[in-house]
Amino acid sequence: MSRIEEGFDKKFADFFDELDELDEMPLLDTIASIKTRYCDFEYVDEGGIKVIKTCRDLKTGRVVAMASLKKDASDQEKEAFLKEARLTAALQHPNIIPLHDLGLKGRHPWFTMKFISGSSLEKILGEIQKGNSIYQSDLSDRLDVFIKVCDAIAYAHSRGVLHLDIKPDNIQISEYGDVLVCDWGLARVMAAECDEELLECFTFNPKDTNLTLDGVVKGTPGYMAPEQTSLVKVKKGVHTDIFSLGCVLYKILCFRKPFVGDDILRLMEKTATCDFRKPTEIEPSIPLSLEAVCLKAMSLDPKDRYESVVKLQKEILNYRKGFATNAENATLLKIMGLWIKRHRAISIATIMLVFISLFAASFAINNLKLEKINALQLAEKMSIEKEFHIKINKEAAPRFYERAQIAFNSYNFDDAVNFSDSAVELDPTLKEAWRLKGILHLIYQQFGAAIQALEENGDSPKQKKIAEDFYKIKSDDDIPLSLPQFLELFNRGIKDKQYAIVGGLIHYKAYADITLKERIDFCKGVIVAHNNYVRLINHKDKQLNFSYDKSTRDLNVSNNPWVQTALILQNFPARSANLSHTGISNFICFRNQPLRSLDVSNTEIIELNTLENYDLLRLNLAHTSVSNLTRLRDMSLRVLDISHSSVRSKGVLKDLKSLERLTIHKGQFDVEELRKYLPDTKIIVVP
Amino acid sequence: MSQEYHTRQTLLYKLIDSNDEKSWDDFVKYYEGYIYVVIRSLGVKQDVAEDLLQDVLVKVWKSLPNYEYREGVCTFRTWLCLVIKSTVYNFFRKKSTRNDNKNVDYDATLHSLDNITEPEINKIAELEWKSYISNMAWENVKDEFSEQSRKIFEASVHEESNQALADKFDVSTGAVRVYKSRVKKVLLREISRLNSELGG
Known part of the structure; x- marks a missing residue:
């Protein structure tokens, strides 16, 4: 008898290949065994600091989009990135991109969101214009998309969130017509209106200016509102998004950006003055009623725009249904024309009726009086509601103040300003908040505003005196103090023992966007002023040694024994710093300096806990009292000098495998033994 | 996958120990x-x-006690196939020397065996395994189905x-899809079970 195997059909092997790897194991085990959740990364796009990739999520088995920061992102950028993610996660709406997961890879944050296979409205419009695509080529279809975008933004506004970067690029349309608003990177929370949990995302933009840290204009030129350029000073709000929506509508209608210019300055100028061509000038066939909506949304004065996104959307819906839009101030004739379009059949009979009604209308004028009364009643009702609103929010004020205080203590002044502003806005009787606001204005050198705030506080005579004195020197809150004036303010702070202001001024200047020359001048001035009391005691005739080489980026402030604090050096763009033979006792002054090489020999430094320059390659600790090197484990030092320091333990030294050169003094260690641990390191023994 | 690895280990250790x-x-x-299908x-x-x-x-x-599992280097199946190959090879060599006159056929087989390298043995091991397991699975489950669906599936x-199948068996294409998918689901489950039980 022949074996059954003889009858085997090799084609069946194909079925074996259809077994998914996952199928072989129960899902329960598969999921439990997953260690790295995301794999198969593929690059999609990148922006200023973000990179978007697609990847496979092994746990759910789907493809998702992952956003992460570029490698060189600062902690501040990481924080902003995470806030964006939290904010996006808080917005749950069918037309807002859903966020799936959020996490850290080492210290690098990432988040995953829905992957949309489709393209942006920008691309689709481009294709239609080129005549390559008939998809969405019907105006009615494009208005559908716009209505959905309005839905999303209206929802966000109801949650107290402004998008501030609405443009066709940020509107994704999937192959099946889903419309999703993406990129909430510039979004802001309206603190007075948002939910409690969204407060943590409040003020994520580092400054209330329109420039990001790298000097790029915030928002997208061509779609941003006049108040988003630095040329127009109006608070951003719901009206800002409405303006951008108007711009999107403009693009949908005539396939062009409303604002174009050869260079960014010209473009900003045009935006600031609302200088754009009417849609019908570009394309005469555009319906006048839609143009009217567009123009109203894009009014220069926020008051002339729609009050809410819902109202704007209603107009588009009206148009779609064949009614007149409010914006075009339709005449009776136009309304009738539209009506006839809608109800052609019965229209002729009705025209007769209309004439009769017109006759009757004269009687109706009396009714107008009644309407007026109604309107008054409505207004009254509104004002009652507003009062109620204020009452509720008053209780939230102390929480805002608390957050302001926390932000202030961690030198996060922009957040502190926003929180204290909100606190006093909600409860003008909150004295402490006024004081904090006053101090912040002092630090920002806005003396007019400081006087006002401290007046409200009524219990800070010293600070108020400073504000008043400097208001005489400089009354315009919009311009900063000159260097000598700044130093005067600084000295005054020291003299009056206002250390919160002194510290604030240093931090504010160190992290301000100033030119290198200004920075050097400020550093010199502030270091002298800050250490003057020591200098006057026993180094009277000593001048400050301070030099900086722009090409090599070497900073040299050595041999200033009277310098005990040099906090103003924070954020200095030096690659190497020499502060040997000074009186500094910690590493705080080196924060945010991109240092590769640092010399702090012969200083008062006793420990390394404040050292946060993780990119250091060379470090000189000679003649200091440092004894514990644990901190150096996280770095990849190549050159280290610990001669005549208090280091006696080999413990950490053994782990510094990247060391190429190590300097010790005679008798500090058993050199032979040390060589065993560090075979590749050149060990230099000095007497 | 760790699970698979585990099963294979226990099955073989049980044998070896x-x-x-x-x-x-x-x-x-x-x-x-x-082993039979590989020989064939x-x-x-x-x-x-x-x-x-x-x-x-x-x-x-005899040689099982000498087999040593080395992950990624020599799986049990490859080892088994090497044993098979050498056995077959020796068998034919003996035959061909013993029977000088009638060895044409053996020589040809020997010659083709000579040409099979280790990577190729690997390939054969994998291919035959897939076919073997899938066919065994089909043997195990095919009685669960009606004659109609069995026949349609085998033909598929x-x-x-689907249209051709529908015409041949005089059913609708929808029915063909349903038959195929139902049978396939059961078959795949059985293949998966056998594969993990026999230790890949």
Whole structure:
């Protein structure tokens, strides 16, 4: 008898290949065994600091989009990135991109969101214009998309969130017509209106200016509102998004950006003055009623725009249904024309009726009086509601103040300003908040505003005196103090023992966007002023040694024994710093300096806990009292000098495998033994 | 996958560690058919293959204690196929020297065996395993289905077009899709079960 195997059909092997790897194991085990959740990364796009990739999520088995920061992102950028993610996660709406997961890879944050296979409205419009695509080529279809975008933004506004970067690029349309608003990177929370949990995302933009840290204009030129350029000073709000929506509508209608210019300055100028061509000038066939909506949304004065996104959307819906839009101030004739379009059949009979009604209308004028009364009643009702609103929010004020205080203590002044502003806005009787606001204005050198705030506080005579004195020197809150004036303010702070202001001024200047020359001048001035009391005691005739080489980026402030604090050096763009033979006792002054090489020999430094320059390659600790090197484990030092320091333990030294050169003094260690641990390191023994 | 690795290990260790009859019987039950199809795939005729199967089993029995699992280097299947190849090779060499006059056929087989390298053995091992497991799975489950669906499914393995199948069996294309998908689901589950039980 022949074996059954003889009858085997090799084609069946194909079925074996259809077994998914996952199928072989129960899902329960598969999921439990997953260690790295995301794999198969593929690059999609990148922006200023973000990179978007697609990847496979092994746990759910789907493809998702992952956003992460570029490698060189600062902690501040990481924080902003995470806030964006939290904010996006808080917005749950069918037309807002859903966020799936959020996490850290080492210290690098990432988040995953829905992957949309489709393209942006920008691309689709481009294709239609080129005549390559008939998809969405019907105006009615494009208005559908716009209505959905309005839905999303209206929802966000109801949650107290402004998008501030609405443009066709940020509107994704999937192959099946889903419309999703993406990129909430510039979004802001309206603190007075948002939910409690969204407060943590409040003020994520580092400054209330329109420039990001790298000097790029915030928002997208061509779609941003006049108040988003630095040329127009109006608070951003719901009206800002409405303006951008108007711009999107403009693009949908005539396939062009409303604002174009050869260079960014010209473009900003045009935006600031609302200088754009009417849609019908570009394309005469555009319906006048839609143009009217567009123009109203894009009014220069926020008051002339729609009050809410819902109202704007209603107009588009009206148009779609064949009614007149409010914006075009339709005449009776136009309304009738539209009506006839809608109800052609019965229209002729009705025209007769209309004439009769017109006759009757004269009687109706009396009714107008009644309407007026109604309107008054409505207004009254509104004002009652507003009062109620204020009452509720008053209780939230102390929480805002608390957050302001926390932000202030961690030198996060922009957040502190926003929180204290909100606190006093909600409860003008909150004295402490006024004081904090006053101090912040002092630090920002806005003396007019400081006087006002401290007046409200009524219990800070010293600070108020400073504000008043400097208001005489400089009354315009919009311009900063000159260097000598700044130093005067600084000295005054020291003299009056206002250390919160002194510290604030240093931090504010160190992290301000100033030119290198200004920075050097400020550093010199502030270091002298800050250490003057020591200098006057026993180094009277000593001048400050301070030099900086722009090409090599070497900073040299050595041999200033009277310098005990040099906090103003924070954020200095030096690659190497020499502060040997000074009186500094910690590493705080080196924060945010991109240092590769640092010399702090012969200083008062006793420990390394404040050292946060993780990119250091060379470090000189000679003649200091440092004894514990644990901190150096996280770095990849190549050159280290610990001669005549208090280091006696080999413990950490053994782990510094990247060391190429190590300097010790005679008798500090058993050199032979040390060589065993560090075979590749050149060990230099000095007497 | 760790699970698979685990199963394979336990199955083989049981064999290697305990020389008892029971686990040997298990092994023969599981692997006899597989060894047979590999022998056949090496170009051996049906009547000789039966004899060779016995030879291979004896050889495996003897050399199992020497088998050492090295992950990624030599899987059990590859090892088994190497044993099979050498057994088959030796068998034909003996035959060809013994029977000088009538050895044309053997020589050809020998020659083709010579040309099979280790990576190729690997390939054969994998391919035959897939086919063996899938066919065994089909043997195990096919009685669960009605004659109609069994026939349609078997035909569908060689005929892609649902329309053609529908015409042939005089049913609607919808019915063909349903039959195919139902049977396939059960078959895949059985393949998966067998594969993990026999230890890949």
